Amino acid sequence: MKIPFVDLHAQYLTIKQEIDKAIADVIAQSAFIRGPYVDAFEEAWARALGVKRCVSCANGTDALYIAMRALGVKPGDEVITSAHSWISTSETITQAGGRVVFCDTDEETFTIDPADIERKIRPATVGIIPVHLYGQPADMDPIMAIARKHKLWVIEDCAQAHLAKYKGQFVGTFGNVATFSFYPGKNLGAYGDAGCAVTNDDRLADWMTTFARHGGKGEHVMEGINSRMDGFQGAILNVKLPHLSAWTKARQRVAAKYDHFLEGVGDIGKPEVAAGCEHVYHLYVIRTEKRDSLRKHLTDAGVATVLNYPKALPFYPAYAYLGHEPADFPVAYANQSCILSLPIYPEITDEMIEFVVEHIDSFFQKSENPLGIEGQLAERHG
Ligand SMILES: *Cc1c(COP(=O)(O)O)cnc(C)c1O
Numbered sequence: 001m002k003i004p005f006v007d008l009h010a011q012y013l014t015i016k017q018e019i020d021k022a023i024a025d026v027i028a029q030s031a032f033i034r035g036p037y038v039d040a041f042e043e044a045w046a047r048a049l050g051v052k053r054c055v056s057c058a059n060g061t062d063a064l065y066i067a068m069r070a071l072g073v074k075p076g077d078e079v080i081t082s083a084h085s086w087i088s089t090s091e092t093i094t095q096a097g098g099r100v101v102f103c104d105t106d107e108e109t110f111t112i113d114p115a116d117i118e119r120k121i122r123p124a125t126v127g128i129i130p131v132h133l134y135g136q137p138a139d140m141d142p143i144m145a146i147a148r149k150h151k152l153w154v155i156e157d158c159a160q161a162h163l164a165k166y167k168g169q170f171v172g173t174f175g176n177v178a179t180f181s182f183y184p185g186k187n188l189g190a191y192g193d194a195g196c197a198v199t200n201d202d203r204l205a206d207w208m209t210t211f212a213r214h215g216g217k218g219e220h221v222m223e224g225i226n227s228r229m230d231g232f233q234g235a236i237l238n239v240k241l242p243h244l245s246a247w248t249k250a251r252q253r254v255a256a257k258y259d260h261f262l263e264g265v266g267d268i269g270k271p272e273v274a275a276g277c278e279h280v281y282h283l284y285v286i287r288t289e290k291r292d293s294l295r296k297h298l299t300d301a302g303v304a305t306v307l308n309y310p311k312a313l314p315f316y317p318a319y320a321y322l323g324h325e326p327a328d329f330p331v332a333y334a335n336q337s338c339i340l341s342l343p344i345y346p347e348i349t350d351e352m353i354e355f356v357v358e359h360i361d362s363f364f365q366k367s368e369n370p371l372g373i374e375g376q377l378a379e380r381h382g
Helices: 008-014 016-029 036-049 060-070 088-095 114-120 140-150 202-212 231-262 291-300 317-322 330-336 350-368 372-380
Strands: 053-057 078-082 099-103 125-129 153-157 177-181 195-199 284-287 339-342
Touching: 008 016, 016 036, 016 231, 036 053, 036 195, 036 231, 053 060, 053 202, 060 088, 060 153, 060 177, 060 195, 060 202, 078 088, 088 099, 099 114, 099 317, 114 140, 125 140, 140 153, 195 202, 231 284, 231 350, 291 339, 291 350
Parallel strands: 078 099, 078 125, 125 153, 153 177
Antiparallel strands: 053 195, 177 195, 284 339
16 A cells, blocks of 8 residues: 555545536636636635635735735844744745744644744834644734734734634634635645735735735736736635535544554654644644654655654754754754654545554554564574
8 A cells, every 4th residue: 555645636536527617617718817716716715714805816925925015024124933834934024025033833732932932022023923833723812912012913824724723713813914825735725826815904905916916907006016816726726615624624533543543652742732722734743753764664664754844944054144053942943853744635544544553553563672572582482
């Protein structure tokens, strides 16, 4: 058996007729860029989250950039974000003209540590970008309290957390703006690049709409950028959105099975879900001191795994200029060498999950008892 890390084709087969029709409709109407399908998706996604406005754009990275430009980031401004994320979160701070200030993460949840945010605030700080990493909500109550106290804006990076909930409320509805990615492998994935920013602030939504479309269609009221969602992606997302809550439940069922089977296996640390939070398991990430040898064992057995991510952001060459040391982010740094993402997607079968777990089990049995039962007996009997 081969277990892929994700299987987008398996999902396509479950909705093939609807998808094929949606694609044919876009071609029949030449609705290639924006157009009625994209408008319909913007409305449907805003309604699903319970926010006033959804501004579509080309991808989740652009959404972060557009949001920061809308909030007026200017040279010298400092923006605080998590040391543990995909680089989109921090590279767009620099692109918008700001300075990246990293925070360490919480030991249990992999999300930004609010206590470290407080320590990093300076007069130049203008905003905070918490990331709902792996599908687990960041601790929004203290984050919003810090933002109010210091008059900072908040952009939630929801690229991995469609429909995740913090204390009963969808992530993406706490900050001034929230950004989503619809990259194919995300929990709600298009068949190409796509993204959006959502907000309850009409003024910000109007500005982002104008900026992302060359500063206005007829009258260019400003210089903007070209960041549009294409019609195929809008039409595909309209087909997929009604399935999202069932797919989310399926991911949660997979996670519950892993949780159950991995209880007490070796030194494995399972993903911890913070009280009052609903994790949507974009990724199922375990921790073990034997990460590299376990990963090799699983690869040899045909089980694909991924490191999300091989390093914490401050330790990539791109941020060498900040001169950080491991001691600056002890939690994020320690995670570098022990995190491992296991295969998870709505269509993975029980049989496949059991196959993954059996090979994790056999790895730890072997490493705790290297000769195996037969080897031990042979040794004892000389
Ligand atoms: C995927 C991702 C993004 C960027 O989304 P793209 O659509 O790939 O540009 C941003 N932040 C995080 C945390 C992500 O996982």
